[in-house]
Amino acid sequence: MSRSRLFRAALVSLLVAGSALLQQPSSVAIAAGQVLPLAACTPAPTGIPANAGTGQFGPLARHIYTLRLPVGDTLPPGSAIFYVFSVFDTGSTVVVINNQPAGFSDADLLQLCSPTSNCDTSGATAIPPTRDPNVPASLNVRLWGLGATIPPGNGAPLDNPQAETLDVQVRPSPTAIPTLIGAPVAARTVAHIDYGTIITRTYDFGGGPFDFSAPDITFYNAGDAAIPTVPFTFRLLPRGSFDHALDGASIGPRFFLDTAVVKNGTHTITNNLTTSAIMYDTGNTTTSVTEDAARALGIDPINDTPVDCFDADTANGRVTLKGFMIDKFEMTTADGLNRYVIHNPLIYVEPDLQNPQRPAFPDGVAVVMGSNYFAPGKVLFDGPGQALRLYTALSAADTNEDGRVDCADLAIVRASFGKRRGQAGYDERADVNRDGIVNITDLTFVSRQLPAGTRC
């Protein structure tokens, strides 16, 4: 190579490097299928704006990114909002505003309002035509005033600067969903907790009250053709309590239940976000349990590596909540008849700053449940036409958890009949009473709950 060529090459390299250094990562565009290496509790990787958070959600995290956007910030073109969370102590609003083929509207953005904050969506811009039937090609979102009216000392000790921010997950395209669904979930111990009270959930739904005792209630995502044309509001009315859910459990004042997704409306939790009692597949349910209870969930809060970390820069200093994905969480009513099942919940472990002996992991363990974002065959927030299904408590005889008791449930028992826990062929679903053996007790339990006239 001649000296002139070498000089030109060096000059070009300097220019490229210089421009790269000067360029501020004011936006991020994630191409479809692009995977950026995010690790739990690590700094934001290259390519993510400086204001990006690094929250992850389980084994699917590599496909999902959390951007922590200051109020009024703009999402860059090429991004699609997937979920929006306000910070925990201001209202854990889980919102889906993706999958809108015709573009988002202000009504969609209304969902960004947490129950305790105002939203001024006047700055929201329309979404251009989509490049993909499921994901807008670009999205500009201005989030005005979110969190601005959060009252000081709103009952939560966590009153932190993040109240002025949103956590926004962006993802390239739902075309990656099939791979997400297929992503393995680390096997963990299934928790089985006898729950003393049958919870009845009731919605005020439009003109309500709406009886939520039906086995399977369907709400629709944004973009679904069947979405109701009239905006609606639903309200969760807790009819139970988690007070007896676990030994020593209590409702954490810092975290709370929040609900799932509602389109064209808002939702309100009537208990003023201090307690919660409703638990279902798609909501975020938070309670506090003991460390032992966390271990019963398959979590070793000391030694396990979290799949998600949530940094909370609280008045007490920087706190890192460690999240663990378990494969299943279930609560069975004390009479054994009904069962709540949450697949792939994300469990957060809350540090105990009050306990100097155990500063990292206390007896009080915050458990955030219900985030089964991609449970195979269960709840899909993001597929076109997919419905958000909110379950009431399943009958314990509903071994395949499809919302009804039929011969398929009996077949599951039969397939594992005579098998013991730990033995090949043992299927816990068939072991209805969870006593470690599939036998006549399970068989007759399921069988006697089959509808009259059933023939198997």
Add this chain to the structure above:
Amino acid sequence: MAPSENRPRRTVFLVAFVIACAMVLLAPPSAMATPILTVDPTPLASGQLHVEINVSGAVDVYGYQFSVEYDPSVLAVADPFNPATEGTFFSSVYPDPGETFFFPGLDDGLGHITFIANTLVGPLAGVTGSGSLASIDFTRLSDDPTTVVAFLDEANGDGFVGSEVTSVPEPATMLLVATGSAFVMRRRARRRRHL
């Protein structure tokens, strides 16, 4: 399967007859009955042994599960994958297909058939009375006298389940079964000597 009219003499000699009694409490305890399990063997001309496991004194039975023991040096289950066939105890009351759900049991090839079970399907009334719970066909491996025992194995949760309340089976009286078996075998042996 009907017994042969001209059953071979050796078969008659070699078949041991056992009555295995299992004391079972049906819930509620105050209204308990005491179902009796009996094993009724029938030697066949083909050399096989057909065994009916019968129950008597059953009250309001919605489901049942029991176990069988046999001597694997003398007998082998004819169909190891489906050791037992459903009896008529349920089907005599509910003859329509699909009204019962039968599990043929698990044969370990070592002399144990476990988890022979049957349940009614749906909200049907329990069955009361007597009848055949299941039958098992064995192939004879030798001409030695042998024993077939039907019993309730507590470890497996064997028992009778009522239509209203799940019953808690009493512990199977294995000692009783063993005693009865020994008695019957001894009696058979005496008869053989006298023939």
